Amino acid sequence: MALQRVLAVDDEPFNLEIIEEILEDLDFELRTAASGPECLDMLEEFNPQVILLDVSMPKMNGYEVCRAIKSNPDTSHIVVMFVSARGSVEERMEGYSVGAEDYIVKPFGQGELTAKLLKLGHMLLEKDILEQQVEDATTTAFSAMATSSEMGQIVNYIENIANIDDVTTLAKALINCMSNFGLSCNIEFRINDEQFHHATSGMCSPIVLELFEILKSKGRLHEFTSRILVNFDYISVLVLNMPEGDSEKHGRIRDHICFIVSVTEQQLLAILTRNELCQQQQNLNGAIAMISSKFKGLMLLLDNNRKQNEAVFKGLQEQFEQRIPTMGLDEDQELFIYNKVDNAIQKSVAREEALIQVRAAFSEIESDLTALSNKVDEK
Missing domain, CATH: 3.40.50.2300 (Response regulator)
Structure with missing residues (x-):
C-alpha cells in the first residue's frame, strides 16, 4: 500500500x-x-x-x-x-x-x-x-501440508481395503475414511437389485433414501448448499458437511471423495467377484462329489455283477464236469459241450477286462475333475 x-x-x-x-x-x-x-x-x-x-x-x-x-x-x-x-x-x-x-x-x-x-x-x-x-507462501505451504496429509490418509485407506473381503466391513471402512476428513455421510451399496444403507449417524433418514433413489441415475455429481452426492454404478455417497468458506479446500475434498468412492467401488466389485467364484467353487465341488459317488456306486455294481458271473460259471463248470461223463455221450458230443462252456467263460473274462478299462476311465475322469477344482481354488 x-x-x-x-x-x-x-x-x-x-x-x-x-x-x-x-x-x-x-x-x-x-x-x-x-x-x-x-x-x-x-x-x-x-x-x-x-x-x-x-x-x-x-x-x-x-x-x-x-x-x-x-x-x-x-x-x-x-x-x-x-x-x-x-x-x-x-x-x-x-x-x-x-x-x-x-x-x-x-x-x-x-x-x-x-x-x-x-x-x-x-x-x-x-x-x-x-x-x-510470505502470506501466499504460507498458504501454499499449509495447503501442500494439508494435501499431503489427506493423500496419506487416502493411501492408507486403499492399502487397508485391499484386505477386506466383506461388504459390510467395506462400508464401515468407507465411513471411517470420511470421518477422518471430518465428513458426515450416508452410503448406499447396490448389489443384485438390493440396496444396503450405512451412515455416520447409524441410519439413513427417509429423505436421504429418496435422494439416493431419485438421483442414482442422474449423473456423477450433485452439489447443493453444504452437501454433495457422488454416484457410481454400485455406490452412492451423500456428504452432509462439505467445507464452506474455503473454495480451494472444498474443491480438493470433493476430488478426494470422488476418488475414494471410485476406489471403493473397485474393491466392492472385487469382493463380489470373489464371492461368485467361491460359490462356483462350492457348486463345482458338490458336482464333483456327486459324480464321484455315482462312479463308485456304478463300479461297485459292476464288480458285484462280475463276481456273480464268476460264481455262476464256476458252478456250471463243476456241474458239467460231474454230469457229462454219466450221460453216455460220445466224444464229439462231450467236446462240443466243453467248447461251448469254454467260450462262455472266455466272454466272461473279456467282460472283466472291459470292466477294468471302465474303472481306469472313471479314475482318470475323477482325477481331471479334482485338478479342475484345484485350479479354481487357486484363482
Whole structure:
C-alpha cells in the first residue's frame, strides 16, 4: 500500500506549520499532535503509516513515545522518523535502539523531507509486497501440508481395503475414511437389485433414501448448499458437511471423495467377484462329489455283477464236469459241450477286462475333475 497517512508530532507549532507547508502539495493525509500523549491517543483512530516525531518534548520525549509505539503489537508496524535539532551519532543510535526507521535533522529543506518520505513510502510498499508473498507462501505451504496429509490418509485407506473381503466391513471402512476428513455421510451399496444403507449417524433418514433413489441415475455429481452426492454404478455417497468458506479446500475434498468412492467401488466389485467364484467353487465341488459317488456306486455294481458271473460259471463248470461223463455221450458230443462252456467263460473274462478299462476311465475322469477344482481354488 502506498504512503497515505502521516502524523507529525512537535510541541512547537511553528515546526508543525513548516511540515504542513512542505507536504501540502503531496498526496498525503497529514495530521498533527503537540505532545507525546496526544500522539498515542490518535493512533487507534487515525492509524498513521508514518510518524514524524520530535525528540525534544516536555513530559514525554520522542524516544519514550517511540518505545511505547513499538512495544504495542497493534502499533509496532508504524514507521517512525525522528525529527531533531541534534544529529550526533549517539542520538541517532538512541533513535534506532528504540525502533525508529529514520532520522532527519533540523533545519531540513523541502526536498530532503519529501525524499525521505517517498523513500519510506517505497519501503512500506515493498513491505506490503513481501508480507503478501510470505502470506501466499504460507498458504501454499499449509495447503501442500494439508494435501499431503489427506493423500496419506487416502493411501492408507486403499492399502487397508485391499484386505477386506466383506461388504459390510467395506462400508464401515468407507465411513471411517470420511470421518477422518471430518465428513458426515450416508452410503448406499447396490448389489443384485438390493440396496444396503450405512451412515455416520447409524441410519439413513427417509429423505436421504429418496435422494439416493431419485438421483442414482442422474449423473456423477450433485452439489447443493453444504452437501454433495457422488454416484457410481454400485455406490452412492451423500456428504452432509462439505467445507464452506474455503473454495480451494472444498474443491480438493470433493476430488478426494470422488476418488475414494471410485476406489471403493473397485474393491466392492472385487469382493463380489470373489464371492461368485467361491460359490462356483462350492457348486463345482458338490458336482464333483456327486459324480464321484455315482462312479463308485456304478463300479461297485459292476464288480458285484462280475463276481456273480464268476460264481455262476464256476458252478456250471463243476456241474458239467460231474454230469457229462454219466450221460453216455460220445466224444464229439462231450467236446462240443466243453467248447461251448469254454467260450462262455472266455466272454466272461473279456467282460472283466472291459470292466477294468471302465474303472481306469472313471479314475482318470475323477482325477481331471479334482485338478479342475484345484485350479479354481487357486484363482
